[in-house]
Amino acid sequence: MLVSSCFRLCFRRSGGVYSSRGRRAGWRTLTGQTCVNYANTTEQQLWRTATTKRLYHSDLYKNESVQRYLQQLMEEYRDLSKKLEHVYLSESDRKVLLKRQSELLPLANVFKDVEAALKDLEELLSLLHGSACVKDKDEQLTQLLKEEEAQMSQEILNLRKDLIKALVPIDPLDRSNVLLEVVSGRTTGGDICQQFTKEMFDMYQGFACYKNWDFEVYNYTPAEYGGLHHAAVRIAGENVYRHLKQEGGTHRVQRIPEVGLSSRMQRIHTGTMTVIVLPQPVEFDVSIDPKDLRIDTFRSRGPGGQSVNTTDSAVRIVHLPTGISAECQQTRSQLQNRDTAMRMLRVRLNQSMMGKETEQRHTARKQQVGTRSQSERIRTYNFSQDRVTDHRTGYTTRDIKEFMKGGEALDNLISDVLAHAEREALLEVVESSGSVKQPASGQSAD
Amino acid sequence: METVLLCCKTVGTDSVFTETMWRRSVGAAHTWFGCRSAGPKRIWGPHAVRTCSTPALPPGRITALQAVDLWRRHFEERGVTEPGHSSRYIIAHLLGAKTVESLEHGKLTEFLSQEKTEQMWRLCTRRLSRMPVQYVIEEWDFRDLTLKMRPPVFIPRPETEELVELVLRDLMKNPGTGGDSQHACLEVGCGSGAISLSLLKSLPQLKVIALDQSQAAVDLTVENALRLGLQDRLQVYHIDVMKDAETVLSLCRHVSVLVSNPPYLFSEDVVSLEPEVLRWIHGVIILSAAPRFEDHSALDGGEDGLNVIRQILTLAPHILSNHGRVYLEVDPRHPVLIRPWVEAHVEGLHYVATQHDFTGRPRFCILQKEKSHKDRELYLGLRN
Numbered sequence: 001m002l003v004s005s006c007f008r009l010c011f012r013r014s015g016g017v018y019s020s021r022g023r024r025a026g027w028r029t030l031t032g033q034t035c036v037n038y039a040n041t042t043e044q045q046l047w048r049t050a051t052t053k054r055l056y057h058s059d060l061y062k063n064e065s066v067q068r069y070l071q072q073l074m075e076e077y078r079d080l081s082k083k084l085e086h087v088y089l090s091e092s093d094r095k096v097l098l099k100r101q102s103e104l105l106p107l108a109n110v111f112k113d114v115e116a117a118l119k120d121l122e123e124l125l126s127l128l129h130g131s132a133c134v135k136d137k138d139e140q141l142t143q144l145l146k147e148e149e150a151q152m153s154q155e156i157l158n159l160r161k162d163l164i165k166a167l168v169p170i171d172p173l174d175r176s177n178v179l180l181e182v183v184s185g186r187t188t189g190g191d192i193c194q195q196f197t198k199e200m201f202d203m204y205q206g207f208a209c210y211k212n213w214d215f216e217v218y219n220y221t222p223a224e225y226g227g228l229h230h231a232a233v234r235i236a237g238e239n240v241y242r243h244l245k246q247e248g249g250t251h252r253v254q255r256i257p258e259v260g261l262s263s264r265m266q267r268i269h270t271g272t273m274t275v276i277v278l279p280q281p282v283e284f285d286v287s288i289d290p291k292d293l294r295i296d297t298f299r300s301r302g303p304g305g306q307s308v309n310t311t312d313s314a315v316r317i318v319h320l321p322t323g324i325s326a327e328c329q330q331t332r333s334q335l336q337n338r339d340t341a342m343r344m345l346r347v348r349l350n351q352s353m354m355g356k357e358t359e360q361r362h363t364a365r366k367q368q369v370g371t372r373s374q375s376e377r378i379r380t381y382n383f384s385q386d387r388v389t390d391h392r393t394g395y396t397t398r399d400i401k402e403f404m405k406g407g408e409a410l411d412n413l414i415s416d417v418l419a420h421a422e423r424e425a426l427l428e429v430v431e432s433s434g435s436v437k438q439p440a441s442g443q444s445a446d
Numbered sequence: 447m448e449t450v451l452l453c454c455k456t457v458g459t460d461s462v463f464t465e466t467m468w469r470r471s472v473g474a475a476h477t478w479f480g481c482r483s484a485g486p487k488r489i490w491g492p493h494a495v496r497t498c499s500t501p502a503l504p505p506g507r508i509t510a511l512q513a514v515d516l517w518r519r520h521f522e523e524r525g526v527t528e529p530g531h532s533s534r535y536i537i538a539h540l541l542g543a544k545t546v547e548s549l550e551h552g553k554l555t556e557f558l559s560q561e562k563t564e565q566m567w568r569l570c571t572r573r574l575s576r577m578p579v580q581y582v583i584e585e586w587d588f589r590d591l592t593l594k595m596r597p598p599v600f601i602p603r604p605e606t607e608e609l610v611e612l613v614l615r616d617l618m619k620n621p622g623t624g625g626d627s628q629h630a631c632l633e634v635g636c637g638s639g640a641i642s643l644s645l646l647k648s649l650p651q652l653k654v655i656a657l658d659q660s661q662a663a664v665d666l667t668v669e670n671a672l673r674l675g676l677q678d679r680l681q682v683y684h685i686d687v688m689k690d691a692e693t694v695l696s697l698c699r700h701v702s703v704l705v706s707n708p709p710y711l712f713s714e715d716v717v718s719l720e721p722e723v724l725r726w727i728h729g730v731i732i733l734s735a736a737p738r739f740e741d742h743s744a745l746d747g748g749e750d751g752l753n754v755i756r757q758i759l760t761l762a763p764h765i766l767s768n769h770g771r772v773y774l775e776v777d778p779r780h781p782v783l784i785r786p787w788v789e790a791h792v793e794g795l796h797y798v799a800t801q802h803d804f805t806g807r808p809r810f811c812i813l814q815k816e817k818s819h820k821d822r823e824l825y826l827g828l829r830n
Contacts, residue, residue, distance in 0.1 A: 184550065194550075221543065221548045223542075224541075224542045229548070229549075230548070230550075295804060297604075297804055299805050303715075303778050303807070304605065304778070304803070304805060304807055305603060305710070305775065305777065305778075305803075305809065306600075306603060306707075306709070306710060306711055307711055308603070309578050309580075309601055309603070311528055311532065311535055311579045311580070312528060313545075313587075329547045330545060330547055330548045331544055331545065332535070332544050332545060332587035333587035333588055333589055333590070333607060334604035334607065334804075335589055335604065335607035335608065335611070336587065336589060336590060338804070
């Protein structure tokens with residue numbers, strides 16, 4: 001049912017592709033018309049098996065609501081184009097329509113390509129069967145056609161992937177740099193948490209290196225026994241937020257401690273650490289007028305300077321127009337605290353400026369990935385079983401040592417989680433649009 | 447920092463280590479008290495630790511938070527400045543962190559070991575004698591550096607962090623392009639080395655010459671440079687610019703930056719403030735009977751606070767390369783005095799700007815060397 005509907009779709013929108021492909025048109029005349037009927041009957045069967053195989057790879061493509069959504073969008077695109085051509089519009093309306101059209105344009109282009117490719121394949125298959133029925137006519141030609149067919153199938157497969165990619169809602173923050181924090185869990189696991197936090201920090205440092213990103217440490221508070229309490233870093237580079245946004249959450253570790261009684265008893269301990277990832281958008285970077293800031297510090301009476309020795313290094317910065325503030329007393333240097341507070345203020349201002357829309361989108365994204373939330377455990381690192389499992393996708397990988405280097409193994413896992421999240425995001429969009437426009441699209445499908 | 451880490455390693459070595467550390471600081475105290483042991487009061491020393499003014503060690507185990515609270519209240523009662531901050535910085539230091547805020551959650555509610563409790567009592571007892579916290583824990587942060595602090599070397603103030611910022615901003619805007627134009631910098635009165643070391647840390651090509659009239663300051667600067675691995679580009683000399691200007695001139699020529707946080711307090715302020723400062727609590731300047739923690743020669747700038755400043759500005763044109771700059775931290779009353787004085791008395795030095803500190807006080811003077819008219823005329827004359 002599904003396949004046939006998608007077929008119909010292809011047939012319907014395939015006008016005018018033939019003529020442009022001169023070479024194959026030539027072949028068609030060469031093989032002649034005799035077998036066309038036969039070809040038509042088997043073609044559908046062959047096509048179907050091929051399709052099911054392909055759909056296995058991009059299962060989203062066959063999803064009914066995704067197809068419906070796709071058609072809706074294409075319908076909208078055609079309407080828009082028509083309106084823009086014919087209907088008289090006010091300047092502002094035209095602008096709105098043009099904006100929407102340009103949003104849909106990439107999708108429409110890929111869609112057109114898919115259609116064209118399908119058309120070509122169909123044609124090719126008919127040729128193939130045509131040549132097959134004229135037996136021992138031309139072995140070489142059949143061979144050529146078969147090769148061509150395989151190539152085309154691959155092309156269609158890739159195009160469909162592109163199509164799905166074009167459908168996935170874009171996160172405008174993807175290109176942002178991030179402020180990443182690693183925080184050791186509370187004392188549940190004791191030293192194990194701090195040790196693990198340090199390893200996680202090293203892992204992200206390795207990942208930044210692997211991705212050729214800048215890694216600037218803002219804060220590094222080591223623990224007594226060689227572990228890490230807390231660290232904050234700024235990671236800058238290409239698409240940093242896109243690759244790291246899925247890392248936010250609680251990470252769990254299970255291992256036998258290296259020292260102490262539990263080590264001797266071979267007892268497995270469980271600990272946690274938390275990763276916080278805040279985007280620092282590049283293009284939204286707010287310019288802050290120093291006049292809008294009130295910086296609160298210790299202020300002595302008298303002339304200050306050498307006549308006073310204060311240890312009060314706390315700094316609080318208030319952005320007066322918005323009332324947003326940040327404070328810091330992490331170090332004993334007032335200037336360091338002021339710089340840190342300023343950076344935090346910047347991130348907070350950015351976030352608030354992003355506006356309600358993003359906020360809604362964020363909550364939407366959180367919901368659609370179901371149970372995931374910042375406070376939830378997202379991944380387990382089981383050292384005693386040499387295994388890492390991501391709980392959102394069930395993705396499991398061995399060789400934890402290699403994984404903690406932050407290279408390819410981590411990249412693979414992140415890609416998997418990302419693909420999962422994007423698929424969920426797409427389904428969310430599809431379903432929310434489907435629930436509104438279902439009756440209309442139902443009609444159009446028939 | 448190192449000491450903290452060592453302290454925390456294992457309980458076994460802990461006691462040994464603290465013992466030696468304690469003994470060493472007591473030793474230091476002796477030498478530094480030596481000159482004034484004739485004074486009527488000895489605020490602290492090996493015996494003072496168990497005087498009645500110190501609260502007794504708790505009989506049972508107490509948590510870090512309880513210790514902090516107990517000492518805060520005690521400091522308050524005894525009129526010690528910044529009682530809360532003092533006791534919090536000391537406990538943070540003992541627990542291996544810089545501030546209580548950067549300690550791990552829940553750490554404060556854990557019980558202190560016997561060792562740590564005793565250490566807390568020792569350090570807080572020193573604070574009770576109004577010794578600045580920076581000397582008590584023997585270190586402090588300046589910008590991104592952690593520096594060793596030791597009496598009587600001047601403790602850097604937050605304003606000076608901004609002085610470094612001013613120098614850095616200019617030098618980064620106009621970086622030397624290798625060869626001759628590689629920047630060199632002279633610091634007069636380096637104290638613990640805060641300014642010089644910050645500059646060296648931020649500018650990997652810079653070379654610095656640092657001077658101080660106190661041997662203790664020279665030693666501390668060298669020690670801090672070694673700790674931070676910045677000794678290769680730094681030369682430190684024990685020279686008094688007031689008495690030995692010729693040596694200064696022979697050592698430094700054509701530097702592009704002359705930076706200084708010279709003693710700038712007015713003598714009358716130092717004298718008149720002293721008893722008050724003690725009463726309403728500073729830890730900086732203490733009654734003459736009590737130990738002086740910070741060296742007065744690092745603070746007292748003479749009658750109008752300009753003694754050293756005038757000397758530096760007089761020497762500046764001979765030390766700086768053309769367009770080289772002087773950066774000074776001064777008293778808020780100074781900029782308006784310095785400008786006319788320089789215009790009248792120092793040829794070839796041009797007053798560029800006054801900058802304000804984070805409290806809005808006019809705190810920094812920037813001056814620049816310009817070839818004087820005479821030089822320029824001479825130059826033109828030669829060309830013709």
